[in-house]
Amino acid sequence: MHSVLIVHHSSDPPYDPDSDNRGPTRLLGGCGYIARSARSRDEAFDLVGETDAAVLALPITEMNGWADLLLSRKTVPVLWWCTSETATLSVSACEDDVRIDGVLSPFMQPAEIHWILHFSARRCYERAQWAKEREKLLARLEERKWIDMAKGILSKTKNISESEAYDLLRKQAMNERKRMVDVATSIVKVYQLLHEQS
Numbered sequence: 619m620h621s622v623l624i625v626h627h628s629s630d631p632p633y634d635p636d637s638d639n640r641g642p643t644r645l646l647g648g649c650g651y652i653a654r655s656a657r658s659r660d661e662a663f664d665l666v667g668e669t670d671a672a673v674l675a676l677p678i679t680e681m682n683g684w685a686d687l688l689l690s691r692k693t694v695p696v697l698w699w700c701t702s703e704t705a706t707l708s709v710s711a712c713e714d715d716v717r718i719d720g721v722l723s724p725f726m727q728p729a730e731i732h733w734i735l736h737f738s739a740r741r742c743y744e745r746a747q748w749a750k751e752r753e754k755l756l757a758r759l760e761e762r763k764w765i766d767m768a769k770g771i772l773s774k775t776k777n778i779s780e781s782e783a784y785d786l787l788r789k790q791a792m793n794e795r796k797r798m799v800d801v802a803t804s805i806v807k808v809y810q811l812l813h814e815q816s
Contacts, residue, residue, distance in 0.1 A: 619735050621652040623669040625662050625676065625684055640724035642673050642699050649728045659687055666691050671735060673722060675699035681716045695719040695742035697734070719745070761799040768802035771809045
C-alpha cells in the first residue's frame with residue numbers, strides 16, 4: 619500500500635483535520651504514504667481510482683454514503699479518522715451498521731498506522747470475497763427455485779414423479795445445449811403464460 623485518499627469533512631461547521639501537525643495528511647505522509655486530499659464527492663470519486671485506501675475524516679453518520687460512492691469506483695479499504703471532533707459528531711450513530719475496515723487516530727505511531735492499514739486491506743478484500751460468495755449462493759438458490767418449479771409443472775402435466783421430471787429436464791437441456799436453469803425458466807414462463815390466457 620502506497621497511496622491514501624483522505625476525505626475531509628464537508629458539513630458546517632467546516633472541520634479541517636490538517637489544521638495541526640497530527641492531521642491525517644501530514645501523519646500518513648510522514649509514514650511514507652502518498653496522501654491525497656478530497657473535499658467534494660466528485661474529487662473523491664476521481665482520486666480513489668489512483669489510491670490504495672480511503673481515510674474518511676468525518677462523522678460516522680456520513681460514512682456509508684461516502685463508502686458507497688468510493689467503492690462504486692474501486693474496492694479499497696475504508697478507514698475512519700477518529701478524533702475528538704469526529705467522535706463527538708458521531709455519538710448519535712453508535713448503533714449504526716457502518717462499513718469500515720479500520721480506525722486511525724492522530725495519536726498512533728508509524729508502526730501502528732502501517733499495521734492498521736495492512737489489516738484493513740485484508741479485511742476489505744475478505745469482505746469483497748464474502749460478498750461475491752453470497753452473490754453466487756443467491757444465484758444458485760434462484761436457479762434452484764426455477765428448476766423446482768419446472769419439475770413441479772412437468773410432474774403435474776405429464777403425471778410423472780419429480781425425479782423423472784428432473785431427468786426429463788436434464789435431458790432436454792442437454793439436447794438443446796442449454797443450461798438446465800434456462801430450460802426450466804422457459805417451461806415455467808410458458809406455463810404461466812398459458813394459464814394467464816385461460
